[in-house]
Amino acid sequence: MSSYLKSITAVKPLFDRVLIQRAKAATQTSSGIYIPEKNQEKLGYGTVIASGPGLVGEDGKLVPTSVSAGDKVLLPSFGGSPVKVGGEEYIILSDREILAKITE
Amino acid sequence: MSSYLKSITAVKPLFDRVLIQRAKAATQTSSGIYIPEKNQEKLGYGTVIASGPGLVGEDGKLVPTSVSAGDKVLLPSFGGSPVKVGGEEYIILSDREILAKITE
Amino acid sequence: MSSYLKSITAVKPLFDRVLIQRAKAATQTSSGIYIPEKNQEKLGYGTVIASGPGLVGEDGKLVPTSVSAGDKVLLPSFGGSPVKVGGEEYIILSDREILAKITE
Amino acid sequence: MSSYLKSITAVKPLFDRVLIQRAKAATQTSSGIYIPEKNQEKLGYGTVIASGPGLVGEDGKLVPTSVSAGDKVLLPSFGGSPVKVGGEEYIILSDREILAKITE
Amino acid sequence: MSSYLKSITAVKPLFDRVLIQRAKAATQTSSGIYIPEKNQEKLGYGTVIASGPGLVGEDGKLVPTSVSAGDKVLLPSFGGSPVKVGGEEYIILSDREILAKITE
Amino acid sequence: MSSYLKSITAVKPLFDRVLIQRAKAATQTSSGIYIPEKNQEKLGYGTVIASGPGLVGEDGKLVPTSVSAGDKVLLPSFGGSPVKVGGEEYIILSDREILAKITE
Amino acid sequence: MSSYLKSITAVKPLFDRVLIQRAKAATQTSSGIYIPEKNQEKLGYGTVIASGPGLVGEDGKLVPTSVSAGDKVLLPSFGGSPVKVGGEEYIILSDREILAKITE
Numbered sequence: 102m103s104s105y106l107k108s109i110t111a112v113k114p115l116f117d118r119v120l121i122q123r124a125k126a127a128t129q130t131s132s133g134i135y136i137p138e139k140n141q142e143k144l145g146y147g148t149v150i151a152s153g154p155g156l157v158g159e160d161g162k163l164v165p166t167s168v169s170a171g172d173k174v175l176l177p178s179f180g181g182s183p184v185k186v187g188g189e190e191y192i193i194l195s196d197r198e199i200l201a202k203i204t205e
Numbered sequence: 206m207s208s209y210l211k212s213i214t215a216v217k218p219l220f221d222r223v224l225i226q227r228a229k230a231a232t233q234t235s236s237g238i239y240i241p242e243k244n245q246e247k248l249g250y251g252t253v254i255a256s257g258p259g260l261v262g263e264d265g266k267l268v269p270t271s272v273s274a275g276d277k278v279l280l281p282s283f284g285g286s287p288v289k290v291g292g293e294e295y296i297i298l299s300d301r302e303i304l305a306k307i308t309e
Numbered sequence: 310m311s312s313y314l315k316s317i318t319a320v321k322p323l324f325d326r327v328l329i330q331r332a333k334a335a336t337q338t339s340s341g342i343y344i345p346e347k348n349q350e351k352l353g354y355g356t357v358i359a360s361g362p363g364l365v366g367e368d369g370k371l372v373p374t375s376v377s378a379g380d381k382v383l384l385p386s387f388g389g390s391p392v393k394v395g396g397e398e399y400i401i402l403s404d405r406e407i408l409a410k411i412t413e
Numbered sequence: 414m415s416s417y418l419k420s421i422t423a424v425k426p427l428f429d430r431v432l433i434q435r436a437k438a439a440t441q442t443s444s445g446i447y448i449p450e451k452n453q454e455k456l457g458y459g460t461v462i463a464s465g466p467g468l469v470g471e472d473g474k475l476v477p478t479s480v481s482a483g484d485k486v487l488l489p490s491f492g493g494s495p496v497k498v499g500g501e502e503y504i505i506l507s508d509r510e511i512l513a514k515i516t517e
Numbered sequence: 518m519s520s521y522l523k524s525i526t527a528v529k530p531l532f533d534r535v536l537i538q539r540a541k542a543a544t545q546t547s548s549g550i551y552i553p554e555k556n557q558e559k560l561g562y563g564t565v566i567a568s569g570p571g572l573v574g575e576d577g578k579l580v581p582t583s584v585s586a587g588d589k590v591l592l593p594s595f596g597g598s599p600v601k602v603g604g605e606e607y608i609i610l611s612d613r614e615i616l617a618k619i620t621e
Numbered sequence: 622m623s624s625y626l627k628s629i630t631a632v633k634p635l636f637d638r639v640l641i642q643r644a645k646a647a648t649q650t651s652s653g654i655y656i657p658e659k660n661q662e663k664l665g666y667g668t669v670i671a672s673g674p675g676l677v678g679e680d681g682k683l684v685p686t687s688v689s690a691g692d693k694v695l696l697p698s699f700g701g702s703p704v705k706v707g708g709e710e711y712i713i714l715s716d717r718e719i720l721a722k723i724t725e
Numbered sequence: 726m727s728s729y730l731k732s733i734t735a736v737k738p739l740f741d742r743v744l745i746q747r748a749k750a751a752t753q754t755s756s757g758i759y760i761p762e763k764n765q766e767k768l769g770y771g772t773v774i775a776s777g778p779g780l781v782g783e784d785g786k787l788v789p790t791s792v793s794a795g796d797k798v799l800l801p802s803f804g805g806s807p808v809k810v811g812g813e814e815y816i817i818l819s820d821r822e823i824l825a826k827i828t829e
Contacts, residue, residue: 106666111725112695115687118720145288146210153721160265161680167219175216175297177286182697182720184665193695193720200222200286200297201257205215249392250314264369271323279320279401281390304326304390304401305361309319353496354418368473375427383424383505385494408430408494408505409465413423457600458522472577479531487528487609489598512534512598512609513569517527561808562730576785583739591736591817593806616742616806616817617777621735626770631829632799635791638824673825681784702801702824704769713799713824 109186114153117166117196121147121174122189145176146203150191166196173203213290218257221270221300225251225278226293249280250307254295270300277307317394322361325374325404329355329382330397353384354411358399374404381411421498426465429478429508433459433486434501457488458515462503478508485515525602530569533582533612537563537590538605561592562619566607582612589619629706634673637686637716641667641694642709665696666723670711686716693723733810738777741790741820745771745798746813769800770827774815790820797827 106112114120124146149172155165168174181194210216218224228250253276259269272278285298314320322328332354357380363373376382389402418424426432436458440447461484467477480486493506522528530536540562544551565588571581584590597610626632634640644666648655669692675685688694701714730736738744748770752759773796779789792798805818 106723107725111723113722113724115719115721116717120721157678157684158261158265159263159679161678161682162265164261175288184695184720197220199219200288201216201218201224203210203215204217205211262365262369263367266369268365279392301324303323304392305323305328306321307314307319308321309315366469366473367471370473372469383496405428407427408496409424409426409432411418411423412425413419470573470577471575474577476573487600509532511531512600513528513530513536515522515527516529517523574781574785575783578785580781591808613740615739616808617739617744618737619730619735620737621731626827627829631827632825633828634825635823636821640825677782677788679783681782681786704799704824 106186109150109189109191112151112184112186112191114151114193116153117156117164118193119152119166119168119174119196119199120150120184121176121192121194121199122150123147123176123192145178146173147176147192148173152196155196168196168199168202174199175201175203210290213254213293213295216255216288216290216295218255218297220257221260221268222297223256223270223272223278223300223303224254224288225280225296225298225303226254227251227280227296249282250277251280251296252277256300259300272300272303272306278303279305279307314394317358317397317399320359320392320394320399322359322401324361325364325372326401327360327374327376327382327404327407328358328392329384329400329402329407330358331355331384331400353386354381355384355400356381360404363404376404376407376410382407383409383411418498421462421501421503424463424496424498424503426463426505428465429468429476430505431464431478431480431486431508431511432462432496433488433504433506433511434462435459435488435504457490458485459488459504460485464508467508480508480511480514486511487513487515522602525566525605525607528567528600528602528607530567530609532569533572533580534609535568535582535584535590535612535615536566536600537592537608537610537615538566539563539592539608561594562589563592563608564589568612571612584612584615584618590615591617591619626706629670629709629711632671632704632706632711634671634713636673637676637684638713639672639686639688639694639716639719640670640704641696641712641714641719642670643667643696643712665698666693667696667712668693672716675716688716688719688722694719695721695723730810733774733813733815736775736808736810736815738775738817740777741780741788742817743776743790743792743798743820743823744774744808745800745816745818745823746774747771747800747816769802770797771800771816772797776820779820792820792823792826798823799825799827 112120149168149170152166152169155163158164177198177200180198181192184191184193216224253272253274256270256273259267262268280296281302281304284302285296288295288297320328357376357378360374360377363371366372385406385408388406389400392399392401424432461480461482464478464481467475470476489510489512492510493504496503496505528536565584565586568582568585571579574580593614593616596614597608600607600609632640669688669690672686672689675683678684696712697718697720700718701712704711704713736744773792773794776790776793779787782788800816801822801824804822805816808815808817
């Protein structure tokens with residue numbers, strides 16, 4: 102583990118960026134067979150770990166992000182920057198790229 | 206079914222995004238022959254399940270989406286993010302990408 | 310015919326979109342020979358069936374479309390979304406894509 | 414000739430579009446040899462047949478086109494939509510694409 | 518010579534366009550050997566023949582071109598529309614594409 | 622070492638640019654085996670050496686960079702200009718390209 | 726030498742452009758071996774020879790360039806227009822493309 106990043110909580114997204122932990126795909130089929138990591142389907146869901154302050158609009162006012170820590174969200178198929186810390190997979194997206202909140 | 210998404214009603218689109226359930230193509234020819242899923246034509250129609258709050262315009266005012274839940278709409282040939290929940294096919298488009306309402 | 314679309318009049322274009330029925334190409338040569346559909350030339354003309362409300366400009370005012378139902382128009386070579394209803398071919402273009410009106 | 418377009422004068426360009434008749438290339442070499450149509454050089458000049466009303470600027474005022482019917486103009490090498498009526502070749506360009514007027 | 522263009526002085530650039538005559542490359546090496554036209558290096562310099570009125574800025578005021586007839590200018594490696602009149606080579610660039618004036 | 626650049630502290634980024642020293646990847650595996658430079662993983666972290674004054678917004682006010690010298694930052698997978706001084710690897714990014722601060 | 730350009734001082738960049746003389750790469754290795762020109766590394770540094778007046782902002786005010794004659798600057802890996810005068814290599818970049826000043 103690099104001396105920089107001991108825990109993901111140290112990562113503070115800038116601007117309107119949002120740090121999301123991807124939901125984990127099933128590692129076994131329903132009949133118990135192990136699925137190798139590369140075949141595990143990348144789920145389009147995740148949980149917000151942290152979000153940036155937002156973006157300053159044309160009128161000079163700060164527009165906060167529309168999601169915040171703890172929200173469950175629906176991810177787009179493409180885009181974002183992958184981040185790996187402690188074996189866990191995260192992704193950093195801009196607020197505008199996130200498709201929807203999942204409220205249940 | 207992932208622990209996240211038990212039902213599509215949990216999905217709350219963000220910004221000016223619209224969640225649409227695609228109309229189902231005929232699974233049998235008129236003479237009763239079953240059409241395999243991959244040959245079923247993707248219909249360009251669908252029903253709005255939910256729409257986001259809209260987008261803030263340059264003047265700072267919120268511009269709501271031009272369609273809302275229950276509307277029948279005409280879909281573009283390209284674009285949007287596919288979403289699959291409980292075997293059903295949905296698509297998330299931005300309000301501006303939707304071609305037309307179908308009012309009958 | 311899908312349960313959605315019994316008649317093209319049900320299609321209400323959104324924003325500055327315009328629904329146009331393409332003029333039909335000759336199906337026979339002048340000497341009476343039938344031209345197979347795929348060889349029939351796609352004419353660059355058509356008649357406006359319906360147009361959307363228009364677009365809201367930067368000053369917040371609604372700018373209506375420059376064409377309306379019944380207008381004869383000249384179509385660009387590319388662009389637009391094809392729509393097929395009851396065997397007839399239509400196309401949905403944005404107002405800005407239409408080249409000219411044909412006034413005779 | 415389609416029932417739509419009996420004469421080019423029926424074509425009324427929209428917005429800032431300009432309808433131009435391309436100058437005809439020589440069909441014979443100076444020594445009288447006929448040049449097949451496909452080898453005839455496409456001249457970069459033409460005469461304005463009609464121009465649209467212009468475009469509404471950010472301040473809401475209409476900006477008329479900088480050329481009008483009868484002007485001789487210099488055409489760009491690329492761009493524009495070709496239109497053929499009664500065997501004659503025309504092109505529709507936006508005002509901004511036209512390079513220069515030819516005043517002699 | 519087309520009936521349109523007897524002399525380059527008839528060409529009046531539109532908007533912020535500038536008509537430039539390219540400086541002629543040496544047609545002989547210093548030791549007198551003739552260089553075939555296609556091997557003659559295209560020089561990146563030229564003289565302004567005429568310039569358009571300029572462009573209207575966002576504030577509605579006309580911004581004139583930064584070069585005018587007679588100025589010597591440095592041309593970019595790419596861009597612009599070539600124009601040939603009476604065997605001479607000209608190029609039409611927008612004001613913004615011209616790199617520099619040459620004042621000596 | 623070029624006569625220009627004796628030390629990285631001489632480099633003063635312009636506008637909203639940020640000069641970052643990339644964190645060094647491990648040069649040995651945990652069991653002590655040397656990793657040749659080209660196989661060393663490019664880490665996505667780094668330390669800010671210097672940042673520019675910022676960018677002037679549409680309202681004419683200067684918007685300073687969101688990071689400053691000494692900050693630990695998370696780098697995007699792509700973009701930026703590589704700079705090598707005294708065998709050390711640096712990268713120059715615009716403020717908006719930096720993903721997050723690392724605060725521990 | 727073309728009759729146009731006797732000396733680089735005649736070149737007056739337009740708008741926000743900056744004329745830069747590239748620092749010369751070593752023509753010999755430290756052990757005295759001559760490096761053929763095409764193998765000489767293109768250094769990313771240079772000295773500003775001249776800069777244009779700047780660009781007019783949206784508010785109508787002139788924004789001067791952030792560098793001026795004599796400044797040492799760090800060049801981006803790509804972009805700009807190469808200019809060769811009297812065997813010397815120069816490059817013309819826009820102010821915004823220059824990465825940093827080198828102040829020592």
